[in-house]
Amino acid sequence: MRPNYPFNCWYVAALSDEVGQGLLARRLLDKPVILYRKASGEVVAMEDRCVHRAFPLSEGCLDGDRVVCGYHGFKYDPDGTLVEVPSQENVPPGAGIRTYPIYETAPFVWIWLGEPGAAALRPPPRVPWYLDGSGWVSTTEVLRVEANFLLLHEHYLDLTDVFVTHPEVVPPDIQTLPPLNEVEISERSVAYTRMTPPSRLAPWESAITGLPEESVATRREEGTFVSPALHTQHYAIEVDGGDAYGLLRIHGFTPESPGATHVFLQMARNYANDEDTITEYLRIMFHEWAARDTKVLETIQRQLEEPGARRRDINVKADRAAIRARRIVMDMVDDETGRFALHRILTASD
Incomplete structure (x- = not known):
């Protein structure tokens, strides 16, 4: 049965203070997601599932800006591309996991879980009384x-x-x-x-x-x-x-x-x-x-x-x-x- 929430919508994934240089696991719109910050401070959101054996990536760790699976050590770039398979020299071409558009306006980190191409057409909602925090x-x-x-x-x-x-x-x-x-x-x-x-x-x-x-x-x-x-x-x-x-x-x-x-x-x-x-x-x-x-x-x-x-x-x-x-x-x-x-x-x- 189709859930009663739309996917093509910006939702809050986390508070800014919740996302650091560690892996934050969260289920959003019934999708397992991990969030973390790169060294630059930019927030990354990706599917919480290794392409190899569906092990949750949130059970792994970070190596710099890359995510390392806690099962067989598969390693992913922030764009979701699989870049290392420890058990062999070559990486299966085109292998990777889905990443999600992120937009941060403190104190909220917004995520788009719908059609990827539509995210840029609809910016996250703005709050009319609290645009810049001035006076609040x-x-x-x-x-x-x-x-x-x-x-x-x-x-x-x-x-x-x-x-x-x-x-x-x-x-x-x-x-x-x-x-x-x-x-x-x-x-x-x-x-x-x-x-x-x-x-x-x-x-x-x-x-x-x-x-x-x-x-x-x-x-x-x-x-x-x-x-x-x-x-x-x-x-x-x-x-x-x-x-x-x-x-x-x-x-x-x-x-x-x-x-x-x-x-x-x-x-x-x-x-x-x-x-x-x-x-x-x-x-x-x-x-x-x-x-x-x-x-x-x-x-x-x-x-x-x-x-x-x-x-x-x-x-x-x-x-x-x-x-x-x-x-x-x-x-x-x-x-x-x-x-x-x-x-x-x-x-x-x-």
């Missing part, structure tokens, strides 16, 4: 969630669950979230905005701004399905007659397999950049938030994997953005599936 301070975290990546997109495109799953974060005067002010849809992205009515600060808002809990503020929430690989949330606390405090969460969602997802999380703010206590407070809070979300999503995934189970969801108004995002993803998958089927037909007729 951030932390990062890597998580693994045993749930399909679309469940994560749908979850973060509808935050109305907070009253049940995260009641402590809701400002004290807000009983329900107002409807979305606007949902903007393009061919490949979905964005929404929501403004809350004025209310006093929640305890966590008071802690990260240093303002009294009696302070009154409105909140502007912006969520964007940037691509199948990326979701962003911008949350601005706008105090009456005062400053705005901006928070940004960037989620890189990369399928490990149809039932598991790597989450590359960046959390940033645009104020009090030198206050380490605020940084640590937000890091812990967002980690706990993500852990609670993970438990919910993994429970849903287990339900969907029950024998004979299928999705029988109903949708409500709050699902507008999530429904559109799912449709974009499935259109991309259908497009790839159709082109693959056509290629097989043409190849068979040759």
Whole structure:
């Protein structure tokens, strides 16, 4: 059965800090991949499989910029070309393993696992509020969630669950979230905005701004399905007659397999950049938030994997953005599936 994620898309393979001059093994889109840095600092990504006996190259080592298989010592250049077979003088002509296009924009290392020739036509997505890091301070975290990546997109495109799953974060005067002010849809992205009515600060808002809990503020929430690989949330606390405090969460969602997802999380703010206590407070809070979300999503995934189970969801108004995002993803998958089927037909007729 065809998975529900497109291959012709840039996905986050790792955080920049994770990739060094050693072999990092990771399963991405159900493909075994290794990543490492050459002496020049450039990141290399290649198939984690020796051409000889399918031994994982991640069990081997590096010899300079070359990868050495840990089974029979076969050696590969960074472009995947087999350059040495210790047991004989000659190397089988044309032997090698696949390598993958890489694009690094710290803190993310992006990878293209689809059609190689299409990578150059579609640059990795850019985050509109965080183009160069100017004025922002951030932390990062890597998580693994045993749930399909679309469940994560749908979850973060509808935050109305907070009253049940995260009641402590809701400002004290807000009983329900107002409807979305606007949902903007393009061919490949979905964005929404929501403004809350004025209310006093929640305890966590008071802690990260240093303002009294009696302070009154409105909140502007912006969520964007940037691509199948990326979701962003911008949350601005706008105090009456005062400053705005901006928070940004960037989620890189990369399928490990149809039932598991790597989450590359960046959390940033645009104020009090030198206050380490605020940084640590937000890091812990967002980690706990993500852990609670993970438990919910993994429970849903287990339900969907029950024998004979299928999705029988109903949708409500709050699902507008999530429904559109799912449709974009499935259109991309259908497009790839159709082109693959056509290629097989043409190849068979040759």
